[in-house]
Amino acid sequence: MAEERGLFIYGIVPSDVEPTPDASGVGDPPGEVTVVRQGRVAALVSEVSLEAALGRPADLTAYEELLDGTAAVAPVLPVRFGTVVTGPDAVADLLDAHGDRFAEALDELEGRFEYIVHGRYEESALVQGVLEDNPAAADLADQVRGRPEEETREQRIRLGEIISQAVELRREAENRELLDLLGPLAVSGLARPPSNELDAVHAAFLVDEDSEDEFVDAVEEFAEQRRGLVRMRLRGPLAPYDFVSAHQLAG
Known part of the structure; x- marks a missing residue:
């Protein structure tokens, strides 16, 4: 039986943000960090196993390092650690439903x-x-x-x-x-x-x-x-x- 996979969401960013090639996500082995875009906003995500427990110190460190590194170059709205959804469509739906509010919050956080x-x-x-x-x-x-x-x-x-x-x-x-x-x-x-x-x-x-x-x-x-x-x-x-x-x- 194939392993069930989902997407771990790290944070919401402007749609033009790109993760660096060496960006490392949570999990063992760490997942590749990618972006799901919807309109003016996007989400930083990585694929994780839905069967594996997340919460190791290494996972929290990876989560914080990604968000802090992103904040140095662009505004970011951290999403609660451990938030996992079924796939890109679920992420796009979330961004579509709250995109205007997220975009306003990101504008307020620019340079802060x-x-x-x-x-x-x-x-x-x-x-x-x-x-x-x-x-x-x-x-x-x-x-x-x-x-x-x-x-x-x-x-x-x-x-x-x-x-x-x-x-x-x-x-x-x-x-x-x-x-x-x-x-x-x-x-x-x-x-x-x-x-x-x-x-x-x-x-x-x-x-x-x-x-x-x-x-x-x-x-x-x-x-x-x-x-x-x-x-x-x-x-x-x-x-x-x-x-x-x-x-x-x-x-």
Whole structure:
């Protein structure tokens, strides 16, 4: 019995976009990336087996690399990872039904990229700061210092709760300050959920290419002010994953 095949959709692009010859898709072995065009828009796709599970780290990496590479040269609307349809006709039908809306969104994204700002507290510096600001936490730390865990379980639990609450409050304040600082330099900005209990800031910004240098300088200044307390990371330019939800296709 022949293996059933489908088309994995990566993103929506203007109809004149061509994938590079070395573009690699998801799957094992990776599928060849091609284009299905319909009017003013097109979809980047590759053939996949409908029987194979997609979701390996390598698949997600291939998906992101293709979209980020495309965003560097043309606007792109990322489609939710894992979206697979039966074939080119199904892709063409989707593009035909939503082509005008997709084309308008692509026009809005021309020359704009996503940047993700992520900061994580240095645990030792964070705990020291909490102890300095909170006498009750400092007292609990004194009670557990040098004593067996089984004898100080309740104090350790309470101390952990105080530190966790402090992190949440600090995270909220840091994210507000980040969004206030970078908001005027971006088309749009939004806070992302923390990816770790020690996250200090996590936010996404849609940035116009004319403002990129100023935006990056502001992020560097923000990071410098927190040196030793927060390890900062800036990712970008990326495809606008966080800013096209209204245009994504259902799986």
